[in-house]
Amino acid sequence: MGSPPLIIVAIDGGAASGKSSTSRLLAERFNLLHVDTGSFYRHITWELLRRNVPSGERTALLAALPSLNFSTRLEGRSARMLIGGQPAGDEIRSQQVNEHVSHYAAVPEVRAILLDYQRGQTEVAKQHGFRGLVMEGRDIGSVIFPDADFRFFLHADPAERVKRRAAEGRQDSIAERDRLDSSRKTAPLACPPGAIDIDSTFLTLEQVVEKLAGLIAPKLT
Structure with missing residues (x-):
């Protein structure tokens, strides 16, 4: 008999909705590759800013995109993007x-160059013996893996999300990023039709994980 098929878990949501923490814990529990696509867009943003290529200068931006050579390095259970063989730091x-980041992420061509790379993480999961992958982002269940085995959308009250960022010692323009991500023409942030919508405002991280894990576990038995 061949190996069992990979399962794909898609988790979408805005900033500080709990995607990353939930995804990492599910990856550990079920032996899944964790893929944080938000970090991909952040890495691209940093690289283009470093090259002085603004998101609003379309000609320069489109000229720079073909030189962003992507590869993947495994760090624990997480897939880390390399650009030109180099990882990003803090x-x-x-x-x-x-x-x-939301301005670059709104550019259709930026999203297009990442499409195959993101879908290609299934091969990374296979090569390293994972049972599947859990991919987090803003268009995973709608664009990247619309036929994923599980599609979840996490959301929380904006004030609660600001508190979560502050507790991490970080600042984030959550309301503005929500506005930009939800209003862009290409792959806007939204709960995909048929996805399971979970409000994490009044749930602990453990409660969110248990809720999702309870749905995933029967698929793996």
């Missing part, structure tokens, strides 16, 4: 990147 979580 700078991708800086205030500067926070302020610009």
Whole structure:
């Protein structure tokens, strides 16, 4: 008999909705590859800012995109993007990147160059013996893996999300990022039709994980 098929878990939601923490814990519980696509957009943003290529200068931006050569390095259970063979550091979580990432992410061509790379993480999961992957972002269940085995959308009250960022010692323009991500023409942030919508405002991280895990577990038995 061949190996069982990979399962794909898609988790979408806005900033500080609990996507990353939930995804990491589900990856650990079910032996899944964790893929944080938000970090991909952050890495691209940092690289283009480093090259002085603004998101609003379309000609320069389109000229720069083909030179962004992507590869993947495994770090624990997480897939880490390399650009030109180099990983990003803590700078991708800086205030500067926070302020610009939604603008770059709104460019259709930026999203297009990442499409195959993101879908290709299934091969990374296979090569490293994972049972599947859990991918978090803003268009995973709608665009990247619309036929995922599980599609979840996490959301929380904006004030609660600001508190979560502050507890992490970070600042984030959550309301503005929500506005930009939800209003962009290409792959806007929204709960995909048929996805399971979960309000995490008054739930602990453990409660969110247990809720999702209870739905996923029967698929793996």
